[in-house]
Amino acid sequence: MNETTNQPDEKKERIPAMQSLLDNPFLLLFIGVAMPTVFYLMWGIMEIVTIPVAP
Amino acid sequence: MAQFRTCPDTGLYFHKSAESLIKANAVVGAVFLLVAGILALLVTLTRWQAIHLLPADQFYMALTAHGIDALIFWIIFFEMAVLYVASSVLLRCRLATPYWGWVQFALMMVGSVMTNVAIFQGGSSVMMTSYVPMQAAPHFYLGLILFAVGALIGCFVFFGTLVVAKDEKTYEGSVPLVTFGAITAAIIAVFTIASGAIILVPTFLWSIGYISHIDAEMYRIIWWGLGHSSQQINVAAHVSIWYLIAGLVFGARPMSEKVSRAAFLLYIFFLQLASAHHILVDPGVSSEWKVFNTSYAMYLAVLASMIHGLTVPGSIEVAQRAKGLTNGMFEWLRKAPWDNPVFSGMFISLITFGFIGGITGVVMGTEQINLIIHNTIYVPAHFHATVVTGTTLAFMAITYFLIPVLFRRQMILPGLAKIQPYLFGGGMSILILFMLGAGTMGVSRRHWDMDFTGAALGFDYPGIAYTMMGIGAFGGVIGVLGGAAFLLVTVGSLLFGKKLEPSAGLLQSFGVPLAASCYSSTKPEILPMAPPLEHHDTTSFEAPGTFVLALLLLVSFVVYYFINWKYLASVWPLS
Numbered sequence: 001m002n003e004t005t006n007q008p009d010e011k012k013e014r015i016p017a018m019q020s021l022l023d024n025p026f027l028l029l030f031i032g033v034a035m036p037t038v039f040y041l042m043w044g045i046m047e048i049v050t051i052p053v054a055p
Numbered sequence: 056m057a058q059f060r061t062c063p064d065t066g067l068y069f070h071k072s073a074e075s076l077i078k079a080n081a082v083v084g085a086v087f088l089l090v091a092g093i094l095a096l097l098v099t100l101t102r103w104q105a106i107h108l109l110p111a112d113q114f115y116m117a118l119t120a121h122g123i124d125a126l127i128f129w130i131i132f133f134e135m136a137v138l139y140v141a142s143s144v145l146l147r148c149r150l151a152t153p154y155w156g157w158v159q160f161a162l163m164m165v166g167s168v169m170t171n172v173a174i175f176q177g178g179s180s181v182m183m184t185s186y187v188p189m190q191a192a193p194h195f196y197l198g199l200i201l202f203a204v205g206a207l208i209g210c211f212v213f214f215g216t217l218v219v220a221k222d223e224k225t226y227e228g229s230v231p232l233v234t235f236g237a238i239t240a241a242i243i244a245v246f247t248i249a250s251g252a253i254i255l256v257p258t259f260l261w262s263i264g265y266i267s268h269i270d271a272e273m274y275r276i277i278w279w280g281l282g283h284s285s286q287q288i289n290v291a292a293h294v295s296i297w298y299l300i301a302g303l304v305f306g307a308r309p310m311s312e313k314v315s316r317a318a319f320l321l322y323i324f325f326l327q328l329a330s331a332h333h334i335l336v337d338p339g340v341s342s343e344w345k346v347f348n349t350s351y352a353m354y355l356a357v358l359a360s361m362i363h364g365l366t367v368p369g370s371i372e373v374a375q376r377a378k379g380l381t382n383g384m385f386e387w388l389r390k391a392p393w394d395n396p397v398f399s400g401m402f403i404s405l406i407t408f409g410f411i412g413g414i415t416g417v418v419m420g421t422e423q424i425n426l427i428i429h430n431t432i433y434v435p436a437h438f439h440a441t442v443v444t445g446t447t448l449a450f451m452a453i454t455y456f457l458i459p460v461l462f463r464r465q466m467i468l469p470g471l472a473k474i475q476p477y478l479f480g481g482g483m484s485i486l487i488l489f490m491l492g493a494g495t496m497g498v499s500r501r502h503w504d505m506d507f508t509g510a511a512l513g514f515d516y517p518g519i520a521y522t523m524m525g526i527g528a529f530g531g532v533i534g535v536l537g538g539a540a541f542l543l544v545t546v547g548s549l550l551f552g553k554k555l556e557p558s559a560g561l562l563q564s565f566g567v568p569l570a571a572s573c574y575s576s577t578k579p580e581i582l583p584m585a586p587p588l589e590h591h592d593t594t595s596f597e598a599p600g601t602f603v604l605a606l607l608l609l610v611s612f613v614v615y616y617f618i619n620w621k622y623l624a625s626v627w628p629l630s
Contacts, residue, residue: 022316023229025217025238028323032242033249036280036327040348041250044276044331047340 057149058574062460065303068579069461071568072153073143077136077461079160079566081454082549084132085542087167088447091125092538094118095531099486102432103528104505104521111503115180118501120171122183126442127202127285128167133450134240134292135159135209141237141295142216147579148225151215155208162205170198182501184282187258187269196259199251207248210241228584232315233302236295239319244288246327250280272339283330286442290360291322293404293449297367300401300452304392307374308588310366310597318366321359328352332420336429342422349420357417364409365605368402369598376598384600394473400452403480408445411487412437414612424619427626432524433494436487443534444483448476451541458545463559463569464552472544479537485530493523495622 021027058071069077097117100108109117143150150156172194173179179191217238220226230238254277260266298315301307309315331348334340368388375387392398415437419425428434458466466472498505498520505521507513549564558570568574596602 019229022235022320025214025242028238028320029214029242029245032239032323032327033246035324036246036284036330037249039352040328040330041253041277041280043344044334044340045273047344048270048273048276051339 056576057578058576059149059579060569060573060575061579065460067144067460068147070143070149071574072156073139073150074461075566075568076150076153076156076160077139077144078564080132080136080139081457081461082565083160083164083167084129084136085454085546087124087128087132088538089542090171091121091129092535092542094121094124095538096535097121099528099531099535101503102505103525105525106528107504112177112180114503115182115501116174116177119180119182120174123170123174123199124167125447126183126438127199128163130289130442130446130450131202131206131244131285132163132167134244134288135163135206137292137296137450138209138213138237138241139216141234142213142220145231145234145582146216146220146226147582148216148220148223151212151219156212159205159209159212162201162208164205166198166200166202166205168198169194169201173198184278185258186278187261187271187274190262193259193262196255196262200255200259203248203251203255206244210244210248213237213241224581225579226582226584231582232309232312233295233299235316236291236298236319239322240288240291240295242323243284243291243327247281247284247288250277250284254278254281272337275337276334276340279330279333280327283333284327286438286446287322287326287329289442289446290326291319293408293446294319294360294363294367296449296453297363297401297405298370300397300449300456301367301371301374303456304395304398304401305371305374307370308585310369310373314362315366318359318362321355321362324355325352326356326359329356329416329420332425335422335425345422350422353420354417357413357420360409360413361605361608364405364413364608365601367405368604369601372598372601384603388600396455396472396476397452399473400448400455400476400480403476404445404448404452407440407448407480407484407487409608410611411484411491412440412445414608414615415440415491417612418616418619424616424623427619427623428494430500431494432490432498432500434500436490436494439483439490440487444480444487448480448483451479452476454541454545458548458552459555462549462552462564463554463556464548464564465555466544466548467552468544468547471540475537475540475544477537478540479534482530482533482535482537486527486534487530489523489527489530493520493527496520496523498524 060069060071060074061067062069094117097109098114098121100106101114101117139150139156142148173192174195176192179195181189181191181195185191185195217230229235254274257266258269258274261269298309328348329352331345332353335345335349371391372387375391380387380390391402415433419428419434419437455466455472458464496517496519498516505516505524550561554560556569556573558573563569
């Protein structure tokens, strides 16, 4: 009975976006892997790959 | 049906399978710490030019094994234990897929032994970095790959346990801050291991002749995604342990959970980009790449460390003041339990990590002043401050807590345990500070012989550089003694400590479960959400002593930063 009466209150309570992010370990995992992959690895590798080969 | 044991002293719940895995990983980690410590002594006594213990070939072999055993094997085995504690124990839930947990352990064991065998066979003295075109034996790389796969499995067992806890509603609200810190460590670990796979798999294929060439610069960039990020796992893990110890010893709660979580989020976003500071003097990559990854992104990660460095002692101060220790600025700190190695180890870890590791890390991450010290012995000085007095000392401190709680043994030699953090932290700090000085004078990072005997292009270091290396090595010997004291107390306690539970025998110290009667199938109580913090008077500082410490750190940083820029100007010379 209690559960059913509590449900509308729970629905009303909006979880802030930041809280949702912090509570989602798999989204954090995605961001935590994507950031260094793009900015450190891929960017760095592209710079090495585009170095002209000595004649 | 999952079985749990309740610790009668702390009320912590241990899932039977998780408990065995935590013990097994921690004990094997300690074995690698022992090996690394012995090798550290040999390396230190060789770099002390007056003693110059080992011949060149043995020195490079010992240095390779020391780096890998200390920086990778000891720490990551222990971190596996930390991940299982932070998930299963703190969230009061069963460990997801214990079978895969044992696969993690087995792969890491096989890998670490294989790599050590390769090194001690003598054909793989390529240092931890193993830069190509230097080539090690194939099983050197294969061992590292197996170890990395094992660690990756451990990370996913950890993530799986988070899912179990959420699914079975074992906690209310969000995960505790310590678990959130462990999530941060596991995320960084996944990137680290992926980088390792990207570069070590082709390098292994190159070592068996399947690939003809590995580009040296490409190797360096990708390898440092592994090499430096693996140390960032440590940062997230030991900061989590700081919070844990503050809670355990003082009942302290973070000054602001939101701020502390945001700081961990900054780690997730930016900490791994700091790997770029190893490439700051390399040709081939642009200044844009270097400056973004170090001078911008890295500073945001440094900001996160400064937040943790403020909130951890701040939370202790608030807790101490609430107990009535309100006299003056530092009564809370003066009357802290300095004879409790759990606290003293943690606090020395915090101070040395912040004041020495943090400040020197920013200096190294600045492209211009990095030029003064790049590839000098300043670099190992920096990472000994972060990983040895920072991470290792924090891990030692929490081990003192775990011996009675997890292993159910009373600690032996309590007098030695009391002084151990000072011995280890003090000795290592001497080593670090004098290596920083010698590095600023240009003493090379890894060269066996400071005299460059017989070299075609020799170099004479000033006499003071030799003195600094000698004093530093003396500190290193004290640090090794401190490490030996830790192993004596902890391993001795597992073997000879009074049993706090009759079935806690020798095998139980290494992972065999306690007697069946210790466990029950009753589900642990749900971890309640912590009550909101009491409203504090916002017109005054809650933690004025910590604020003064933070200002001291800031002043130290500004002065040291200025000195380095001034030194750079005199080196070039521009003024």
